[in-house]
Amino acid sequence: MTSRTLRLSSNRLVHYLDSGSGEPVLLVHGVGMQALAWHPQIEFLSNNYRVIAVDMPGHGASEGLAGEVGLQDYVRWMAECIERLDVGPVSLAGHSMGALVAVGTAIERPELVTRVAAVNGVHRRSPEARAAVLRRAHQLQTGGLDVQAPLSRWFDPTDDPVVVDRVRGWLESVDLAGYAAAYRAFALGDEVYADRWPEIACPALVLTGAQDPNSTAEMAVRMASLGQQAYAVVIDGHKHMVNLTAPDAVNQALSDWMQITALAPSEESLGAST
Template structure:
């Protein structure tokens, strides 16, 4: 796995890991994580694809955005990253906050996206759920970081999940607090920013979550997939928010099927 940096505008850099050759697959992680949070997908899918897993701004080794950056600014960053890579159109997959970014790119710059995958994404939260994430965002901005609560929400006590939970704990404890707070605030207020654009997404769209994820619910996944022109919802039983780490075989199987889905041509769409 090669560690690389890409110069962006305003003297910023994007850090990413790259492995494999073939069609490019760009992976964007969730808030508080880093590029290595996709390690089961990097290891497996790089046998067939050029896997590029990038640190979100303010995470890992990527330069942070301004502290008042919202979801549109994170989407603009992803667009610049893909354009600067000069590898488009790419297959673009995001997890949690990364899925909001991926969907935003697919809505605003469809020319850069061959296929889009949304893992454990949020879509039109309830008022109660929105209040909870906005409250957590405020706590982070005040300098308070709670690692134990998300770990209990994301993982169960099974021995099989312990290794993944330990990795996630180490990433949360090492994240830059200011970068984390900026991204989490954008995440907390970003579930409706591009929601109305889902019906314009024409490329193959995979929307995947765990049946037991209370925040990125199966209902949300089905709504997103149903809104897209070529969407497919996958719900993995007995899994929670970090499904790409706790059920890697099922997730990789779904991703591979998505990656082998042929995008519809304009002619075919007009004939349907």
């Protein structure tokens, strides 16, 4: 695994991890995390593919975006990253906020995305869930960082404490301004592309943990029902950090996803499955 950087047209620095060779797979993490949050998938997928895991703006070693930004700004950032990497269209997988970015990129710039995976993504939150996530966004914007609260939402008490402690360390080291900016975009982002899911023509995996209270199984099935070639995978017994708590199951799902080729326009699309 090699640590690399690239510069965008804005002169902002993007840090990414690069491993393996072959067809490119690009991974983008969620709020408060960094590229290493995909480490089980990087290790597994790099046996057969070139895996590029990016630090989102204001996370890890990537520089933040300027001003007050929304989900569309992160989508433009992602599209430019893919272009600057100059690897051709990629298989693009995102977790949580990264799932919103990945889906938005597949919609706005379909020529850059071979297939898309939304892992623990969100879609049309309930009014109660929306109010709660907006409260958390406001708390971060006013300088409040409660590490234990997201850990309680993301993990089950029976999850491996080593995994939980590693995630705790990433949360404690994140740049608060970058975290707050991304979280605000995340809080307001669940409806930005919700009506445009039918535009996604490439193979689309929608995966979540059955016990995730915010990126729910119902959301996953709903998203999968809208894509032209989308399907849902729901992993029982796991919550928001399913790629870390059930790495073998997630790795297998991503491996299967990588084998799917796009249907011709005249062929019937896949339905949702669990």
